[in-house]
Amino acid sequence: MHDPPDRTGPAHAEVAEVWPRDGRIRVTGRVVGAAPAGAGTLIARVRGAPDTELRLPAEGRDTRFDAALPLDELAAATPEGERVWDLYLALDGQEDALRLGRHLDDVHGKKKIFTYPAQTSGGRRFEPYYTVQDNLSIVCDGEVAR
Amino acid sequence: MTIRFLLLNAYAVGGTVRTVVNQANALAAAGHDVEVVSVHRHRAEPRFPLHPGVRLIPLVDGTAPPSRWKRPLAYRRQRRPSRLVPEAEVRYDRFSRLTDRRVERYLRSLRDGVLITTRPALNLLSARFTPSSVVRVGQEHLHYSHHKPELAREIDRWYPRLDAVTVLTAADEDAYRQQLGAGGVRVVCIPNPLSEQGTPPLSALDRPLVVAAGRLVKGKGFAKLIKAFEPVAQAHPEWQLRIFGAGPEHDRLRELIHERHLYNHVYLMGATQEFDRELAKASVFALASRREGFGMVLAEAMSHGIPPVSFDCPHGPREIITDGQDGLLVPLGDTAGMTAALTRLVEDRDLRRKLGGQAAEAARRYAPDRIRGRWEELLAELLAAKGKAGRSGGAGAPYGL
Known part of the structure; x- marks a missing residue:
């Protein structure tokens, strides 16, 4: 599952940790290549359905961010079928949303190496994963090809 | 002739x-x-x-x-x-x-x-x-x-x-x-x-990284190592364990990592062509095998000046490592002991330097x-x-x- 190439750039939200547990998916990290802004918004967009969007508050301090997606909200917003949510961070007072990803470490082929447990909510299964471009997405009811 | x-x-x-x-x-x-x-x-x-x-x-x-x-x-x-x-x-x-x-x-x-x-x-x-x-x-x-x-x-x-x-x-x-x-x-x-000719590059011992390696089979004890590393990751969340190798235990080990919520700290890296380069990044090397033919990978790690922690299993480790001198030996199967030994090295940079230096010296007897x-x-x-x-x-x- 490739994500659209035009949505990644040098400025991005570098993921440090992903915690899929206790009914939510929490992501922490830091903003790279953009001015530090403190708080912001975590945006999840369904791939192939540009109007379906979920916006959640993200805490921030300097370049750090910390945000969580509650699974019940995610389940309620996910359209039928196998779906992929791509994750972005919009900083307060800044135009562009930054793609969440992990590009600054020395691990190649993260899709196979950085794997996370799936959780279920509302009869649907959610699993965070890294795309082949090392961006962070969440697959719903689908298998991550490894 | x-x-x-x-x-x-x-x-x-x-x-x-x-x-x-x-x-x-x-x-x-x-x-x-x-x-x-x-x-x-x-x-x-x-x-x-x-x-x-x-x-x-x-x-x-x-x-x-x-x-x-x-x-x-x-x-x-x-x-x-x-x-x-x-x-x-x-x-x-x-x-x-x-x-x-x-x-x-x-x-x-x-x-x-x-x-x-x-x-x-x-x-x-x-x-x-x-x-x-x-x-x-x-x-x-x-x-x-x-x-x-x-x-x-x-x-x-x-x-x-x-x-x-x-x-x-x-x-x-x-x-x-x-x-x-x-x-x-x-x-x-x-x-x-050792496979490498000449002097192997020394690890800087400054990355919060423990490396282990071997075929992913039961005998290599990776499940035990992951359990031993869990308290280390909790006490020192900046530290990672990277396990290099492929094998039949892969999916079971991944399951264990997921179950224990260690997915931000323990990684199954797969097999790599550039193991020497990856190994040289480590600050600690860990071996949790039940038995070894020789334990060559210990000698490889030591040749990079990386202090090893190993179960004292038959037959290699105790001949390669002098406990407390150029590495740490832990009684076979003692998970808490493995945690303690890893923690000692994780918390004490000077100890890593001291043991690592002597490890590089000791590994010279295996030079090609x-x-x-x-x-x-x-x-x-x-x-x-x-x-x-x-x-x-x-x-x-x-x-x-």
Whole structure:
């Protein structure tokens, strides 16, 4: 599952940790290549359905961010079928949303190496994963090809 | 004088092939005439490249199998089970009537020089068929007690005919000497050499990274290591454990990592072509095996100045590591002890530096030129002894005698 190439750039939200547990998916990290802004918004967009969007508050301090997606909200917003949510961070007072990803470490082929447990909510299964471009997405009811 | 190595498959990938190719290359680079003879061939070129001076000779060429119509005899023989190799040999399925015939003919054709065989079936065949005018050395990569009783009986019976049996550890040396000593065969311990020539790059020991490596099988104890690392990750969340290697336990280990919410701290890295480079990033190396043939990877880690933490399992670690001096040994299976040892090194950078420095020093005894020197010494002694005894040999006794 490739994500659209035009949505990644040098400025991005570098993921440090992903915690899929206790009914939510929490992501922490830091903003790279953009001015530090403190708080912001975590945006999840369904791939192939540009109007379906979920916006959640993200805490921030300097370049750090910390945000969580509650699974019940995610389940309620996910359209039928196998779906992929791509994750972005919009900083307060800044135009562009930054793609969440992990590009600054020395691990190649993260899709196979950085794997996370799936959780279920509302009869649907959610699993965070890294795309082949090392961006962070969440697959719903689908298998991550490894 | 020619030094020959007889391997089951010099074209394959594996620990034995790698060390034998390293030995052959080191001897060729030192100006010796070296030949590598491979019972099987299944691809055009060997995976571990040979020194240009080394001749490579396959006995049964699987890339050009005998035609049923043009070579009906060979065709039939390759499908019939071996009569010369004991069924208790782990790789019995790789031998056939065709390999019996080709190997026996090759062994009987030798007149002088050295023949080094590299696994039990080949050692036994060499003891039976290689003329005694040849210096015959049998390498054992396994501990004596790991052989099935039927194979051990064959070893007891035939190995005394060899000029020397070489083993990897002092513990093996004791075991084989006890079994074979009365037969007059020399048992000598020569460890495997490090793969890297020259001075391996030293780790800076400043990354919060523990590395482990090996095939992902139960015996390597990675599940235990992951459990031992859990408290370390909780107390020191910036530290990571990276496990290099592939194998049948992969999915089970991933499950364990997920269950314990260690997915931000423990990574299954897969197999890598650049293991040396990845290894050199580590600040601590960990080994949690239930047993090892030798534990070469410990010596590799130490050669990069990385302090190792290892279970004190049979048979390698305690000969490679001096506890508290150049690494830490933990009683076999003691998970809490493993956690404590990892924590000591994680929390104490000075201790890492001290043990790491001594580890690099200690690993020098496995440097390829040192190990080559030990082989040259042994072969020279065996050849000299052969010269004194005169050419009294002739062909070995035929099968069944």
